[in-house]
Amino acid sequence: MNKKVVVIGGGFAGLSCAYYLNKAGFDVVILEREDQLGGLARGIKFDGWHWSLEKAVHHLFSNDSDIIRFAKDTGFFKNLFFKRPLTGYLYKINGKIRIYTLDSSLSFLFFPLLDLLSKFRGGLSLLLLRFSPHFSWFKKVVSIKFIKKTMGEKVYVMLWKPLFRKKFGKYAGKVVLSFFWARITKRTAKLGYFKGGFQSFIDYLAKKLSGSGVLILTKTEVSAVNKKQNYFSIEYKKNGKSKTIVADYVVCALQAPIFLKLTEAILPEEYKLKLRSIKYLNAVSLILETDKPIVNDYYWLNNAVADFDFTVFIQHTNYISQNHYGGKHLAYVGWYCDFKDPIWQFNSGSQVLAHIEPYLKEINPNFDKSKARTALFKAVFAQPIFDKKFAELNLSYKTPIERLYFAGFELSFPYDRGTNYAVKVGVETAKHIIQSVFSYNKDKSISSKSK
Numbered sequence: 439m440n441k442k443v444v445v446i447g448g449g450f451a452g453l454s455c456a457y458y459l460n461k462a463g464f465d466v467v468i469l470e471r472e473d474q475l476g477g478l479a480r481g482i483k484f485d486g487w488h489w490s491l492e493k494a495v496h497h498l499f500s501n502d503s504d505i506i507r508f509a510k511d512t513g514f515f516k517n518l519f520f521k522r523p524l525t526g527y528l529y530k531i532n533g534k535i536r537i538y539t540l541d542s543s544l545s546f547l548f549f550p551l552l553d554l555l556s557k558f559r560g561g562l563s564l565l566l567l568r569f570s571p572h573f574s575w576f577k578k579v580v581s582i583k584f585i586k587k588t589m590g591e592k593v594y595v596m597l598w599k600p601l602f603r604k605k606f607g608k609y610a611g612k613v614v615l616s617f618f619w620a621r622i623t624k625r626t627a628k629l630g631y632f633k634g635g636f637q638s639f640i641d642y643l644a645k646k647l648s649g650s651g652v653l654i655l656t657k658t659e660v661s662a663v664n665k666k667q668n669y670f671s672i673e674y675k676k677n678g679k680s681k682t683i684v685a686d687y688v689v690c691a692l693q694a695p696i697f698l699k700l701t702e703a704i705l706p707e708e709y710k711l712k713l714r715s716i717k718y719l720n721a722v723s724l725i726l727e728t729d730k731p732i733v734n735d736y737y738w739l740n741n742a743v744a745d746f747d748f749t750v751f752i753q754h755t756n757y758i759s760q761n762h763y764g765g766k767h768l769a770y771v772g773w774y775c776d777f778k779d780p781i782w783q784f785n786s787g788s789q790v791l792a793h794i795e796p797y798l799k800e801i802n803p804n805f806d807k808s809k810a811r812t813a814l815f816k817a818v819f820a821q822p823i824f825d826k827k828f829a830e831l832n833l834s835y836k837t838p839i840e841r842l843y844f845a846g847f848e849l850s851f852p853y854d855r856g857t858n859y860a861v862k863v864g865v866e867t868a869k870h871i872i873q874s875v876f877s878y879n880k881d882k883s884i885s886s887k888s889k
Contacts, residue, residue, distance in 0.1 A: 440465060441875060444672050444683060446660050446700065447691035449477020450857045451845045453643050454508055454864035455689050460652050462872045467653045467683060469660055469674060474637075475644055478820070479857055481637030482813060484727060486764030490635035493815040494723040495752050495770045498630030502858035504865065506630075514642050517633040523737030523757040527597075528801070530743045535800050537736060540597075541627060551596050560593040567622045572852060577829035581618040582611055600742035604749040605774055605821070607719065612825040616852035624853060629737075631758060636857070663688055665704045665839060689867055691845040691860075693718075693819040701842065709838050715827055716848060721820035722773040722781050724790045727811040731755060731767040732802050746797045747781070749773050774821050787812025821855070822848050835867045841874075843867050 441464050445452045448470030456466045474480055481490030498505060500520055509515040525541035529551070539545045546561060563585075582602060586594045602610040632639045648654055660674045670688045674681055690697045694713040698705070726732070733739065737757040741748055752770040760767050771794060773781050784790045791812050798805045822828060828851065835843050845867045850859035 441687065442467065442685045443687040443689060443871065444469060444670070444685040445689045445691060446663075446672070447477065447845075448472075448475035448654070448656070449691060450479060450505070450860035451477075451847070451864040451867075452689070452691035453640070453647070454861040455691065455845060455868045456647055456652055456864075457508075457512065457643065458865060458868035459871060460647060460650050462868075462876060464687075464871070465651075466647075467685070468647070468655065469658045469672070469683075470654070470656045471659050473657050474640075475654070475656065476637060476640040477860070478817060478855075479636040479640065481635045481640075482725070483637075484763075484766075484811065484813075486766070487762065488764075489633075489758070489762040490637035491725065491754065491763070491768060492636050493725075493813075494721060494817065495750075495754070495772065496631075496636050496857060497757070498858060499624055499626040500628045500630060501624065501626055502630065502856075504862040505858045508861045508865070509639070512643060512646060514632075514639055517638065518630055519633065520628040520630045521757065522628045524735050525738040526736045526740070527600075527742050528739045528746070528751065530745075530800075535743075537733070537739065539736075540740075552592060556590055556592045560589040560597070563588040564622055567619050570619070572616065572619060576615040576619055576852070578826060579615040580611065580826075581613050581615050584615050584618070596742070600744070601740055604741055606823065607774065607776070607779075609717065609719070609823045609825065612823065614824055614826055614829050614852075616829060617824040617854070620852040621854060629757065660700055662703065663690070663701045663842070665842070670842070687841045687843070687871055689843045689845050689871075691864065693846050694822075694844070694848050695819050697844055697846060701839075704839055704842070706838050712831055715831070717823040717825070717828075718819040719774040719776055719821040719823070720779075720782060721817045722775060722784075722790070723815045723817075724771045724787055724794075725813040725815075726769045726771065726791070727763070727766045728769070728805075729766065729809055730804075732769050732798060732805055743797075746800075747773075748794060748797065751801075782816070784814070787814035790814055822851075824851060835863060835870065841871075843871070 443459050443464050443466050445456050445468045448468050452468055456468050460466045478494050479492055479496050481492050483490045509518050526537045526539045529536045585598050606613055658674050658676050662673045664671045670685045672683050694716055698710055698713050731753055733753045737753055739751040741750060748771050750772045754768040775782050791807050795807050833849050835845055837844050845863045847855040847860055849863045853859050
């Protein structure tokens with residue numbers, strides 16, 4: 439069999455799809471624009487570090503079955519470990535910064551900013567959500583309205599209003615209950631990480647795929663995907679030269695706006711309008727390397743301080759030992775924003791750090807920005823807005839064009855984007871392509887024939 443598949447995008451969706459297609463006997467080519475694979479999970483490594491660090495914060499939940507199964511299938515599972523870090527909320531009470539642990543039913547019971555009745559209502563609502571299936575009406579109900587009605591105004595104001603406002607901004611009042619349900623049902627106390635960082639898994643996959651005959655082209659900018667009679671023609675640039683590759687199947691493992699740009703000439707107008715209706719926020723990630731931790735004990739801090747201009751603060755080395763990073767302490771400060779947001783206009787880590795220095799000084803008066811090393815990363819179309827219109831789209835990896843597949847993280851709905859669901863989308867896409875040629879055994883993850 440000489441069926442060729444071109445996978446555009448070398449993140450976890452593209453890598454997992456390529457792995458199983460290659461295993462089934464397809465001729466696979468991966469085209470990646472950046473100089474390394476991994477998508478949003480790509481890592482960096484400062485001088486003196488033994489492990490890489492993701493450009494944007496990454497971890498797994500203990501119930502992330504898709505990427506755990508993928509790690510087992512590829513032989514990398516031994517490098518995955520789980521720990522339980524502390525999670526809390528950052529508040530300003532009477533002008534002073536306070537951090538409260540909120541990562542379990544017990545910590546919620548002792549949370550001092552809510553009365554007993556509010557805790558009962560909030561706890562009961564969360565319990566019912568956690569153990570309920572994903573009802574279809576969740577797609578038609580706005581999260582905030584549900585929270586206010588079932589948990590009460592106090593719980594909404596103290597716990598959920600800051601999170602929705604910081605994450606979704608002007609869209610906070612439109613996010614459907616499906617998203618909130620998914621966040622509640624997926625969250626686990628223990629979090630998973632790969633020895634060496636996620637980049638170690640990515641590098642392992644690249645080596646394994648290359649050794650199995652998959653052609654991986656990085657620094658490769660795809661400009662267009664065209665459909666001929668019985669095949670696709672993919673135009674791209676490599677080393678400044680325009681080139682073309684043909685394929686029987688194309689998988690685009692990129693966000694919908696980029697997918698649309700590449701396939702503009704061949705997709706029907708109705709389908710393009712469907713994808714164009716999706717709204718997005720961008721992501722900004724600032725990495726800080728310091729001699730001492732900015733925050734002690736806590737790994738993840740949700741920001742409930744209205745005048746602190748960031749979405750979340752993560753002290754990475756309160757979860758993963760600083761011994762892997764030359765004894766330095768690492769932290770993330772993250773934002774979701776649109777193109778007009780001031781934080782998006784900054785072009786360097788030092789600019790962003792100067793902007794947030796007053797907030798960090800309030801959190802830790804001993805913080806000294808002159809001793810901090812920074813790295814700044816931006817990602818466009820990083821967070822789709824899960825509103826009612828999005829929920830009605832019923833997106834699929836199958837497109838109106840036969841043998842052209844869309845494997846963007848938008849398909850993770852109702853779950854938030856992440857490596858687990860990137861793998862899920864990649865595997866499901868591979869399954870469908872394999873089914874079109876080979877038989878699929880429903881009792882196994884993927885039924886394939888050896889090369």
